[in-house]
Amino acid sequence: SGEMAKLPPLLDNEAFRAYATYATIVLLKMMLMSLVTAYFRITRKAFANPEDTASFGKAENAKKYLRTDPDVERVRRGHLNDLENIVPFLGIGLLYALSGPELSTALLHFRIFAGARTLHTFAYLIPLPQPSRGLSWAVGYSVTISMAYKVLKTALYL
Amino acid sequence: SGEMAKLPPLLDNEAFRAYATYATIVLLKMMLMSLVTAYFRITRKAFANPEDTASFGKAENAKKYLRTDPDVERVRRGHLNDLENIVPFLGIGLLYALSGPELSTALLHFRIFAGARTLHTFAYLIPLPQPSRGLSWAVGYSVTISMAYKVLKTALYL
Amino acid sequence: SGEMAKLPPLLDNEAFRAYATYATIVLLKMMLMSLVTAYFRITRKAFANPEDTASFGKAENAKKYLRTDPDVERVRRGHLNDLENIVPFLGIGLLYALSGPELSTALLHFRIFAGARTLHTFAYLIPLPQPSRGLSWAVGYSVTISMAYKVLKTALYL
Numbered sequence: 005s006g007e008m009a010k011l012p013p014l015l016d017n018e019a020f021r022a023y024a025t026y027a028t029i030v031l032l033k034m035m036l037m038s039l040v041t042a043y044f045r046i047t048r049k050a051f052a053n054p055e056d057t058a059s060f061g062k063a064e065n066a067k068k069y070l071r072t073d074p075d076v077e078r079v080r081r082g083h084l085n086d087l088e089n090i091v092p093f094l095g096i097g098l099l100y101a102l103s104g105p106e107l108s109t110a111l112l113h114f115r116i117f118a119g120a121r122t123l124h125t126f127a128y129l130i131p132l133p134q135p136s137r138g139l140s141w142a143v144g145y146s147v148t149i150s151m152a153y154k155v156l157k158t159a160l161y162l
Numbered sequence: 163s164g165e166m167a168k169l170p171p172l173l174d175n176e177a178f179r180a181y182a183t184y185a186t187i188v189l190l191k192m193m194l195m196s197l198v199t200a201y202f203r204i205t206r207k208a209f210a211n212p213e214d215t216a217s218f219g220k221a222e223n224a225k226k227y228l229r230t231d232p233d234v235e236r237v238r239r240g241h242l243n244d245l246e247n248i249v250p251f252l253g254i255g256l257l258y259a260l261s262g263p264e265l266s267t268a269l270l271h272f273r274i275f276a277g278a279r280t281l282h283t284f285a286y287l288i289p290l291p292q293p294s295r296g297l298s299w300a301v302g303y304s305v306t307i308s309m310a311y312k313v314l315k316t317a318l319y320l
Numbered sequence: 321s322g323e324m325a326k327l328p329p330l331l332d333n334e335a336f337r338a339y340a341t342y343a344t345i346v347l348l349k350m351m352l353m354s355l356v357t358a359y360f361r362i363t364r365k366a367f368a369n370p371e372d373t374a375s376f377g378k379a380e381n382a383k384k385y386l387r388t389d390p391d392v393e394r395v396r397r398g399h400l401n402d403l404e405n406i407v408p409f410l411g412i413g414l415l416y417a418l419s420g421p422e423l424s425t426a427l428l429h430f431r432i433f434a435g436a437r438t439l440h441t442f443a444y445l446i447p448l449p450q451p452s453r454g455l456s457w458a459v460g461y462s463v464t465i466s467m468a469y470k471v472l473k474t475a476l477y478l
Contacts, residue, residue: 014260015260015261015262015316015317018319021317021318021319022319022320024257024260024261024313024317024319025313025314025317025318025319025320027253027254027257028253028254028257028310028313028314031249031250031253031254031310032250032307032310034246034249034250035246035247035250035303035306035307037246038246038247038299038303052239053236053239053289053295055289055290055291055292055295056292058291058292059292078369081368081369083246084242084400087245087246087249087403088350088351088353088354088399088403089351089354090249091249091347091350091403091406091407091410092347092348092350092351094249094252094253094410095343095344095347095410096343096344096347098256098414099340099343099344102330102331102340103331103340104331131369131371132371133371133374134371134372134374134375137369137371145351145354148351149348149351152344152347152348155340155341155344156341156344158331159331159337159340159341160337160341161334161337161338161340161341162338162341172418173418173419173420173474173475176477179475179476179477180477180478182415182418182419182471182475182477183471183472183475183476183477183478185411185412185415186411186412186415186468186471186472189407189408189411189412189468190408190465190468192404192407192408193404193405193408193461193464193465195404196404196405196457196461210397211394211397211447211453213447213448213449213450213453214450216449216450217450241404242400245403245404245407248407249407252407252410252411256414
């Protein structure tokens with residue numbers, strides 16, 4: 005369409021399309037954590053806000069559902085860990101995709117990151133014995149460092 | 163200016179300009195949560211760090227202000243919920259704006275998201291009875307999913 | 321390379337290269353907080369997950385390491401503050417770099433932000449007496465507001 009023509013051909017570039025695909029996938033995976041949290045809050049009846057427990061009846065009765073639950077807290081830690089690791093991937097990955105990487109190298113970075121973060125979520129939620137979670141975290145972290153190195157090598161302007 | 167000429171004409175594209183506008187607005191709204199937190203910490207005298215209470219006098223007296231307060235915690239939950247939902251909007255919305263959407267469709271997505279997140283903040287801070295907060299959260303979430311679908315349809319490269 | 325040629329010349333633009341450099345630096349700084357958290361969790365023996373304490377022996381013995389520690393919590397607050405402030409910088413800074421700023425003005429914004437966030441981390445972790453942390457936070461916050469003003473002035477499309 006005419007609209008498309010005015011855009012820079014970012015999405016014609018295969019490395020950028022790969023970035024768009026994997027960035028969207030890991031963000032959707034992160035968004036899923038909100039639904040998992042809601043699921044555990046409802047099934048465990050463990051809420052953070054008085055207004056969330058109003059449907060359980062009178063104030064005195066509802067108050068006991070204002071509590072923390074180990075399963076809810078576990079999902080929330082996994083969600084926060086996603087934020088801490090997916091935000092750097094989003095920012096550094098975007099710049100990396102714009103730095104002219106080899107397509108195969110870029111795909112390798114994006115695929116490993118998405119795989120490692122998916123494993124991290126399973127390791128956190130099941131939970132799997134350590135060092136499953138630690139290793140999957142470290143793999144995603146290392147991929148981001150590797151992309152940051154390429155960005156700084158290509159773009160450095162202090 | 164000459165500087166501008168070398169840039170890709172991203173900001174000549176109306177859908178991208180709309181993204182730039184609404185992304186900036188929701189980020190400024192999120193940043194406002196820091197000021198609201200500071201306001202409640204100071205008025206409720208509820209701090210997280212010993213060095214923040216030093217102005218209240220001797221260590222023994224100041225120590226009692228190292229505490230959590232329901233109003234402060236409520237704002238902090240709202241702030242974290244912003245992070246969890248605005249980060250996906252930023253990343254997916256950027257890719258969506260680059261995917262050549264119809265301008266009117268893009269504006270619809272961005273406006274609904276910004277409106278829903280503003281409502282979410284009011285619903286959290288006042289607080290409004292449920293399902294106000296739940297619904298405004300779900301609307302913003304759905305807008306992001308809709309944009310993610312368009313990005314993957316346009317750019318998918320696994 | 322041929323791959324590079326198809327990309328828009330974003331990284332030929334000096335203001336965008338400066339953004340790429342400083343965005344990567346502040347994200348790497350934020351990522352460092354994960355390592356500092358891990359360091360304090362291990363040296364203070366304060367963990368959040370039962371599976372993380374399994375190497376300390378039998379369940380009953382290991383259970384006592386499932387606890388919060390003031391040093392760990394301090395690093396985690398610093399990490400969350402980074403997320404709350406670096407996410408707006410990433411998003412607004414990207415749009416600012418695309419809005420055709422004077423190179424020297426852009427560099428000034430990026431350098432001050434990176435410096436202020438580095439100071440904020442030292443002020444939080446050492447910790448330095450207030451208002452060190454408060455001021456370094458406010459400087460980074462103000463830089464982001466200034467960039468947001470330029471973005472909205474250049475791109476506003478509601």
